[in-house]
Amino acid sequence: MKIFITDGGSYSFFTAVFDAYSERECVITSDENVQMSFGNEIVNVGTDFEKCARVQKKIAACDPSAVDDILIVLRSRDNLKEQAAFEYIKRLIEKKSPISRAFNLPEVIIFDELKHKVTGEVHKMTGFLRFMESDSGAFYAPYSPDNDITDLLMPHFAARFREERFVIHDIGRKIAGIYDGHEWIMSYAGEAEVYLSEYETVFRTLWKKYYRAVNIKERPHEKQMKGYMPVRYWKFLPEKKDG
Amino acid sequence: MIDERKLEILTESAKYDVSCSSSGSGRTNRPGGLGNAAAGGICHSFTPDGRCISLLKILMSNECLYDCEYCPNRRSADVPRARLTPDEICELTINFYKRNYIEGLFLSSAVFDSPDKTMELLCETVTKLRKVYNFNGYIHVKGIPHSDSALMMKAAHAADRMSYNIELPSERSLKLLAPQKSKQSLLLPMRGLKEAIDYDRINKVRKNKVIPAGQTTQMIIGASPESDGQILKLTEALYRSMDLKRVYYSSYIPVVKSNKLPAVGAGLLREHRLYQADWLIRFYGFDVDEICAENENLSFDYDPKCAWALKNMQYFPVEINTAPLAMLLRVPGIGAKGAYKICEARKFGKLDFDNLAKMRIVLKRAKHFITCNGKFYGSDSIAQVKASLMLESGEESRTQLSMFSDSSTSLSALTGEL
Numbered sequence: 001m002k003i004f005i006t007d008g009g010s011y012s013f014f015t016a017v018f019d020a021y022s023e024r025e026c027v028i029t030s031d032e033n034v035q036m037s038f039g040n041e042i043v044n045v046g047t048d049f050e051k052c053a054r055v056q057k058k059i060a061a062c063d064p065s066a067v068d069d070i071l072i073v074l075r076s077r078d079n080l081k082e083q084a085a086f087e088y089i090k091r092l093i094e095k096k097s098p099i100s101r102a103f104n105l106p107e108v109i110i111f112d113e114l115k116h117k118v119t120g121e122v123h124k125m126t127g128f129l130r131f132m133e134s135d136s137g138a139f140y141a142p143y144s145p146d147n148d149i150t151d152l153l154m155p156h157f158a159a160r161f162r163e164e165r166f167v168i169h170d171i172g173r174k175i176a177g178i179y180d181g182h183e184w185i186m187s188y189a190g191e192a193e194v195y196l197s198e199y200e201t202v203f204r205t206l207w208k209k210y211y212r213a214v215n216i217k218e219r220p221h222e223k224q225m226k227g228y229m230p231v232r233y234w235k236f237l238p239e240k241k242d243g
Numbered sequence: 244m245i246d247e248r249k250l251e252i253l254t255e256s257a258k259y260d261v262s263c264s265s266s267g268s269g270r271t272n273r274p275g276g277l278g279n280a281a282a283g284g285i286c287h288s289f290t291p292d293g294r295c296i297s298l299l300k301i302l303m304s305n306e307c308l309y310d311c312e313y314c315p316n317r318r319s320a321d322v323p324r325a326r327l328t329p330d331e332i333c334e335l336t337i338n339f340y341k342r343n344y345i346e347g348l349f350l351s352s353a354v355f356d357s358p359d360k361t362m363e364l365l366c367e368t369v370t371k372l373r374k375v376y377n378f379n380g381y382i383h384v385k386g387i388p389h390s391d392s393a394l395m396m397k398a399a400h401a402a403d404r405m406s407y408n409i410e411l412p413s414e415r416s417l418k419l420l421a422p423q424k425s426k427q428s429l430l431l432p433m434r435g436l437k438e439a440i441d442y443d444r445i446n447k448v449r450k451n452k453v454i455p456a457g458q459t460t461q462m463i464i465g466a467s468p469e470s471d472g473q474i475l476k477l478t479e480a481l482y483r484s485m486d487l488k489r490v491y492y493s494s495y496i497p498v499v500k501s502n503k504l505p506a507v508g509a510g511l512l513r514e515h516r517l518y519q520a521d522w523l524i525r526f527y528g529f530d531v532d533e534i535c536a537e538n539e540n541l542s543f544d545y546d547p548k549c550a551w552a553l554k555n556m557q558y559f560p561v562e563i564n565t566a567p568l569a570m571l572l573r574v575p576g577i578g579a580k581g582a583y584k585i586c587e588a589r590k591f592g593k594l595d596f597d598n599l600a601k602m603r604i605v606l607k608r609a610k611h612f613i614t615c616n617g618k619f620y621g622s623d624s625i626a627q628v629k630a631s632l633m634l635e636s637g638e639e640s641r642t643q644l645s646m647f648s649d650s651s652t653s654l655s656a657l658t659g660e661l
Contacts, residue, residue: 103588104598127287127297131342139341157343160279160380162272164341202244203338209247210339213254214300215290219511224293228286239288 002026002041003034006082010074011047013082017089018051019043028082059089063098073114075148084110118147125149126156128233131166132204133197138165140194143236144172151177154184167192204238211239245335249325256305256316257351260461261491265297265346265381267456268403278340278347278380280403280456285346298349298383299339303327303365307353311410311421312501313466316353320499326355329368333376340380347381347403348372354387362390362398369401381456386436388428395432396453399439404456404488407433409481412474416467419503433458433485440486457488464517465495465509471540475520475531482525492517516541523547526579527572549575549632552612553625559612560619563599564589575632576608596620608632 004020006012008030016028027034059066070085078084088111092099102108131139139161150170154177157166161179169176169189176189234240266284286295304326310318336348350368354361365384372378384398386407399405407429411417414426439453460481464474478490494514497506520541523529527548534547542550552559552575561570563585571582581604588594588602595615599606611621611628622628 099591101584101587102591103584103602104592104594106601109601123283123285126281127285127343127346129343133341141343159272160277161341162274162276164277199244199338203342206245206247206250206335207339207342207344209251210254210299211288211290211296213251214258214296216258216292216294219292221293222291225289225291228293228295229289237288 001039002043004028004043004045005032005034006030006045007047009047010071011049011052012045013074013085014052014055015048016045016082017055017086018048019045020086021055021090028086029079030082031079055089058093062092062096063100066092066098066100069100069111069115072118073111075118075152076114077146077148078114078117080110081114084114087111118149121145121147122149122152124233125153128229128237129153129157129168130236130238132194133200135195135197137197138167140167140169140192141236142169142171142192143233145170148173150175151186153177154179154186158184208239245327245331249327250301250335252323252325253302253305253327254300256353257300257302257349259493260300260349260351261493262383262406262459262461262489263295263297263300263349264489265383267488268381270379270381270403270455272379273377276377276379277337278378280347280379280381287343287345297346298381299336299345299347300349301327301332301351303332303350303352303361303368304355305353306355308357309354309421309423311423312503313420313463313495313499315499317499329364329371332368333372333378336372336380337376337378340378345380347383349383351385352387358387358389359391359394362387362394366394366398366401369398373401383456386432388424388432392432392435395435396439399436399453400451402454404458405436405454406459406461407436408461409477409490410462411467412462412464412469412477413467416469420466433460433487437485457486459487459489459491461491461493463495464492464514466504470538471513471517471520472531472535472537474517475524475535476537478521479524479531490521492521512543513541516543516547520547528569529573544633546575548573549608553629553632556625560614560621561612562617563613563615564593574609574612576605576612581605 002020002023004016004026006016006028013028020026020028056067059070070089073081073085087107091105091107099105099108100112103112125143125145129141129143131141134140150168153168157168158179163181165181166179167176169192174188174190176187178185178187264284265280266282268280269282270280272279284297286297288296290296305316305322306324306326307314307316307318315322332348332350336345339345340347350365352361352365365387369382369384372382382402383404383406384402386395386398386405388407409429410421410424417424417426436454436458440457442448443452462474481487481490492514494509494511495505496508497504520534523534524531529551534551535541541547545553552573558570558573561574568582568586571577571585572579577585584602585594585604588598593616596606596618599615611631622631
C-alpha cells in the first residue's frame with residue numbers, strides 16, 4: 001500500500017489527492033510518525049500547483065463550497081484529517097453532487113465532525129480569548145488552541161477593535177496574527193515579552209472580583225462549567241487563575 | 244476608577260437576573276468605534292454555577308424606593324448600598340470589552356430618587372456609551388416602570404435589547420407582593436416598544452433602529468399560587484401580542500421572611516420544566532393547550548414532550564423515513580437539530596437504526612416512538628415505556644433538588660431590579 005506524506009499544507013494535500021486518486025488502496029497523511037510496515041511504500045508529496053488547481057476545479061464542479069470545507073478540516077489537529085478529507089473527496093466525486101448533508105454516509109459524518117470541531121473552536125475562542133494591554137497601548141492575547149485557527153479569528157477581532165492594534169499569539173504553533181489598526185498579517189512568533197500597561201492589573205483584578213461576585217455559590221454546577229469551558233483553556237483566563 | 248467594593252455590591256445585586264444572552268443583534272462597528280455585535284451571541288466565560296457570562300451584568304444602584312415583598316434590596320432591608328455614575332459604568336464596560344472579557348453591558352437598576360430620575364440616568368449611560376465612548380458592542384437595558392415614555396424611546400435607540408419585567412404571573416399577585424408596580428406600568432411600555440419595532444419594520448428603517456434584538460421579560464415562579472398552565476398561557480400571550488424574544492423564569496427561593504410568601508421554594512425542576520415547555524411552544528410547534536391545561540401543573544416525572552407523547556400514543560410509532568418534520572419534532576428524544584439531520588439524510592437513502600446511532604441521535608427514549616424501515620426496537624408495554632422514561636427524569640429531579648436544598652444559606656433569588 002502507498003502512503004502519501006504531505007508537508008502539512010493544503011497545496012501539498014491537493015497534490016497528494018491527484019497522485020493518490022488512481023490508487024486502489026492508499027493513505028494520505030501529514031503525520032511523519034506514521035506506522036511503517038513491510039509492504040508499505042512511502043511517497044513524499046511536494047507541491048504541484050497545476051495538479052492542485054485541477055483537483056480543486058473537479059471538487060468545485062461537484063459542490064462549490066466543498067473546497068472551503070476541506071480547507072477548514074485541514075486545520076484540525078486530528079492525525080486522520082487528510083485521510084478523512086480524501087475519503088470525502090472520493091465520495092463527492094463519485095456522487096457528482098453535494099454530499100455535505102448526506103449524514104447517512106460514514107465519510108460525511110467523520111468529515112462533518114472534524115469540521116465542526118474546528119469551527120466550534122473558532123466560535124469558542126471569540127469568547128475565551130483574553131487580551132492584555134501592553135505599555136505601548138497594543139493588546140496581546142496568547143493562547144494555545146487545539147486546531148490551527150488564528151487566521152480565522154483575525155477578521156472577527158479586526159472588525160471589533162477597528163483602530164486598536166492587537167496580536168493573537170498561538171504559543172503552541174509559534175505563529176501570530178498581527179493587526180496594526182488597518183490590516184492584519186500572519187507571522188512566525190516564538191517567545192514574546194510583554195510589558196503591561198499601568199492599568200492592566202487593576203482591570204484584571206476587577207474582572208476577577210466580578211467573576212466571583214456574579215456566581216451563585218448556593219447552586220454549584222462545576223460539571224456544566226467544565227463542559228462549556230474545558231479546563232485546558234483555563235491557563236489563559238485570568239478569572240480561572242489563583243490570586 | 245471604579246471602586247472594587249461597589250462593583251461587588253452591585254454585581255451581587257444583579258446576579259440573580261436570569262437573562263444574559265447577547266444574541267439577536269448584528270450591529271456593526273463604525274469608523275473610530277469599538278465593538279460590534281454577533282447575531283448568534285458569544286459566551287465569554289462560565290461561572291462555577293454553570294451559567295455563562297456574556298455581558299457585564301450590574302445595577303447602577305441598589306438603593307430602592309420600593310418595598311417589594313420578595314426583594315432583598317427592598318427599601319426596608321438592611322443591606323449595603325452603592326451607586327455608580329454613568330462614566331464609571333462606561334469606563335468599566337469599555338475596558339472589559341477591550342480585553343474580550345465581555346460581549347457588552349446589561350444595565351439595570353433599583354428605583355432610586357424617582358422612576359424618571361433612574362431611567363434618565365440609565366438612558367444617559369447607554370447614550371454616552373454609544374455617542375461619547377463610540378461603543379458598538381451589545382447593550383441590554385432594563386426599563387423602569389412608571390418612567391417617562393420619551394426616556395424609554397431614547398434608551399431604545401441606543402440599546403440592542405430592552406426588558407420590562409412582568410415580575411409575577413398575575414395582576415393579583417403583583418398587587419399583593421409588589422404593590423408599587425402595576426400591570427399597566429409594565430404592559431404599556433412593552434406595547435410602546437412593540438409599536439416602535441413594528442414602525443421600523445413597516446417603514447423599512449435601516450439606520451438607528453430601535454432595539455434590534457427585541458425585548459424580553461422575566462417572572463418569578465412559585466412565590467404566588469398560579470399554575471404552570473396559567474403561566475404558560477401568559478407566556479404564549481406575551482409571545483403573540485408583544486413579539487417578545489424570550490420569557491425568562493426565575494424560581495422563587497424563600498429568603499425574605501414574610502407571611503405573604505410561601506415558606507418553601509419552587510425548586511429548579513419546576514423552572515426547568517417551564518423552560519422545556521417554553522421551547523416546545525417556540526421551536527417545536529406545540530400549543531400550550533396540548534402541553535398543559537389551564538389549571539394544571541407540568542409533570543415532574545416526565546419532561547413535557549414525553550408527557551404529551553404518553554397521552555397521545557395513537558400517533559406513534561412514526562416511520563423515520565417518511566414522517567413529516569413536524570411529527571419528527573414531536574418524538575421524545577429527538578431535538579430540532581436531530582430532526583433536521585434526519586430530514587436531510589433521508590433524501591440520500593433509507594435510514595436504519597445504525598445510521599441514526601452514527602448520526603448521534605439518542606435512541607434511549609426515541610426508540611419507543613419510532614420505526615426505521617418498519618422495524619421497531621422499543622417496548623410494546625406502555626408500563627415499560629413509562630418506567631424507562633421516568634427513571635431518567637427521576638435522576639434529573641434528584642440532582643436538581645439537591646442543588647436547591649441548601650437554599651437556606653442563599654442570599655436570595657430575587658433582586659430589586661426585577
